[in-house]
Amino acid sequence: MARAELAPWDFRAPVADADWIAALHRWLSTYALEAAHPRHYGLFQPRVDPGGVAVEALVAMHNPSLAVWGAAPMAVELERHVLRSLAALVGWTRDPHATFTTGGAEANLTAVLFALARAFPESVEEGVASLPERPVVYRSAEAHGSVLRAVQIAGLGRSGCREVACDRSFRMDLRALRRAIADDRSQGRRPMMIVATAGSTSTGAIDPLGPLAELAAAEGLWLHVDGAWGAGALLSPSLKRCLEGVERADSLTWDAHKWLGVAQGAGMFFSPHAALAKAVFTVDAPYLPGGDHPYATTIQWSRRASGLKVFGLLAAEGWDGLATRVERCAALGERLRSALRARGWTLYGEGPLPVVCFASEAMRRGKVVAAKEAARLRREGAGWVSDTRVAGRWPALRACVANPSTTEEDIDALVTALDPARSG
Numbered sequence: 281m282a283r284a285e286l287a288p289w290d291f292r293a294p295v296a297d298a299d300w301i302a303a304l305h306r307w308l309s310t311y312a313l314e315a316a317h318p319r320h321y322g323l324f325q326p327r328v329d330p331g332g333v334a335v336e337a338l339v340a341m342h343n344p345s346l347a348v349w350g351a352a353p354m355a356v357e358l359e360r361h362v363l364r365s366l367a368a369l370v371g372w373t374r375d376p377h378a379t380f381t382t383g384g385a386e387a388n389l390t391a392v393l394f395a396l397a398r399a400f401p402e403s404v405e406e407g408v409a410s411l412p413e414r415p416v417v418y419r420s421a422e423a424h425g426s427v428l429r430a431v432q433i434a435g436l437g438r439s440g441c442r443e444v445a446c447d448r449s450f451r452m453d454l455r456a457l458r459r460a461i462a463d464d465r466s467q468g469r470r471p472m473m474i475v476a477t478a479g480s481t482s483t484g485a486i487d488p489l490g491p492l493a494e495l496a497a498a499e500g501l502w503l504h505v506d507g508a509w510g511a512g513a514l515l516s517p518s519l520k521r522c523l524e525g526v527e528r529a530d531s532l533t534w535d536a537h538k539w540l541g542v543a544q545g546a547g548m549f550f551s552p553h554a555a556l557a558k559a560v561f562t563v564d565a566p567y568l569p570g571g572d573h574p575y576a577t578t579i580q581w582s583r584r585a586s587g588l589k590v591f592g593l594l595a596a597e598g599w600d601g602l603a604t605r606v607e608r609c610a611a612l613g614e615r616l617r618s619a620l621r622a623r624g625w626t627l628y629g630e631g632p633l634p635v636v637c638f639a640s641e642a643m644r645r646g647k648v649v650a651a652k653e654a655a656r657l658r659r660e661g662a663g664w665v666s667d668t669r670v671a672g673r674w675p676a677l678r679a680c681v682a683n684p685s686t687t688e689e690d691i692d693a694l695v696t697a698l699d700p701a702r703s704g
Contacts (some may be wrong), residue, residue: 282311288494306403318686319694321679324430324538330538331596332542335589338590347575347582348568356574359587362594366534367550369514371527376555379578380586381547384508386534386579388475390549392417394531394556397432404559408435413470416443418460420487421453421671422480423645424506435666446671450485450629452476454495461499473502478523482638482668482678486510489525496530505529507684508547509538510633515599516606522632537646539609539682540602542589605684609634612681612691619695623702628670636683637668640702643675650675653701662697663690 285307289295314320318326323655344352347357363378363629365627381387397404399410408415415436419427429632431441440463445456457659461471474496476487496503505511505526511534513519526532530553536546551557557577575581581651595607597692613634619640628637642648643649650667660663 282307283314292596293441298467300657301555308416309389314665315383315664316683316685318683319661320683321681321692321694322664322666324535325525325544326539326541326683327594327685329596331592332589335592336543337587339585340341344500345582346585349571350569351586355585355588358591359585360592360622362587363548365594366514366548369520370511370532372550372551374552374553375549375554376552377555377577378548378550379574380557380583380590381545381549381693382425382548382580383537383545384424384506384533384535385426385429385547387535387547387549388424388426388504388506389433389660390579391475391504391531391533391551392430392434392436392473394551395504396436397556397560398553399470399472400500401559402670413468414618415472415477416464416469417473418444418471418501419475420444420477420480421446422450422452422483422485423475423477424481424508427475444483446485446687448481449486449631450480450671452492454488454491457495461501465507471501473497475503476503476529476670478505478526479513479633480629482670482676483632484510484635486522486601486631486633489523489529490597491525493525493528497528502530503528504531504533508533508535512539513610515562515602517603517611518607518612519632527623536590536593536630539606541605541684542593545587546590550669567592580667583662609681609686610685612688615688615690616679616681616695619692620698623695625698625702628674628676635678637670637676637678638683639670639674640698641674643677643701644702648701650677653677655700656700657694657697660697663694665694666694 281677315325344355349356367376367378417431428441432438442460445453447453464471476492478486512525531551534548536542537544562576616636625638643650654665654667664679670676
């Protein structure tokens with residue numbers, strides 16, 4: 281259908297601005313998931329605040345390039361100011377390296393490159409083929425797929441990313457991790473990095489950050505925390521306790537577009553090891569002036585001023601406003617969790633973050649298919665939920681409450697609509 285609508289647009293003659301703009305608006309609203317709807321519980325993609333839309337228009341109009349400081353000094357400093365402010369929430373106040381990225385995938389790749397450069401400084405010039413030992417990265421079975429891809433892109437191969445079993449709470453099992461590290465060392469491999477997840481996609485699980493930091497320090501490993509959406513808990517005085525230990529990490533992924541209501545993409549990467557950024561990314565560019573330029577410390581070169589919309593959000597809401605938003609989503613998640621538990625649903629992972637993963641007894645026995653139930657709920661307008669497989673085995677439904685427009689009535693309506701899936 282979408283291709284059929286585009287077929288007449290052969291670009292042989294210009295079209296009036298009003299006509300093609302109207303067409304674009306109609307296509308985007310008709311042929312796209314309405315993630316801004318308060319009953320969208322599928323992905324971490326809440327509605328965009330009106331101020332964020334205005335900022336995107338301003339950025340497009342002025343079109344600053346953030347490769348070189350002198351080309352857009354105010355835009356560069358705006359981003360750095362925002363990133364320093366957010367890094368302080370982590371506990372990093374001594375000029376950490378921080379940059380906006382296209383998203384969590386780029387941030388996770390940056391973390392792998394930092395870890396590789398610290399463990400094997402020679403790899404920056406000589407590449408991974410020169411390494412005397414095979415580096416190994418550890419991730420939990422609940423980690424995001426971008427971690428595996430980052431290890432592959434970095435040249436370590438997918439087999440260089442060891443999957444570690446989870447405990448009953450779907451958190452990385454420390455005993456299994458210790459065994460994996462010892463086994464790799466005995467086989468002549470070089471344990472290099474632990475990737476902890478702070479808010480897994482399926483169950484919202486948070487790996488034990490404090491104990492992982494202790495283990496990483498004892499073993500001489502880089503600890504990266506993938507908090508693409510879960511790091512938003514740092515904005516809440518009550519929820520940030522669930523991320524205790526993140527300040528001891530070597531790097532952090534955090535996506536502002538996942539929970540905070542800004543347009544994509546506004547990924548962020550943080551690390552207290554600022555010197556590594558230049559070691560990993562700086563190249564000779566004689567046609568550019570010398571100095572402290574963004575291109576010299578990031579994967580990207582010329583790029584959009586993604587941080588300005590985050591500045592707009594912070595200016596419009598303030599810390600208290602964002603804390604209220606995050607805590608409200610968490611409360612709605614708990615409301616959904618409690619209602620499902622009372623109706624006899626099995627819950628997978630019951631952490632404080634507003635991701636609720638659940639299955640009925642009929643679903644567990646195979647009488648009800650999770651994917652079909654998710655499609656039914658979307659078709660009936662009860663809510664956009666997604667299906668998943670917990671620990672790669674158990675079919676389930678999951679609902680993420682990330683939209684500040686979602687109400688208690690929306691949650692209650694979803695619970696009621698789920699009743700047919702309880703018995704099949």
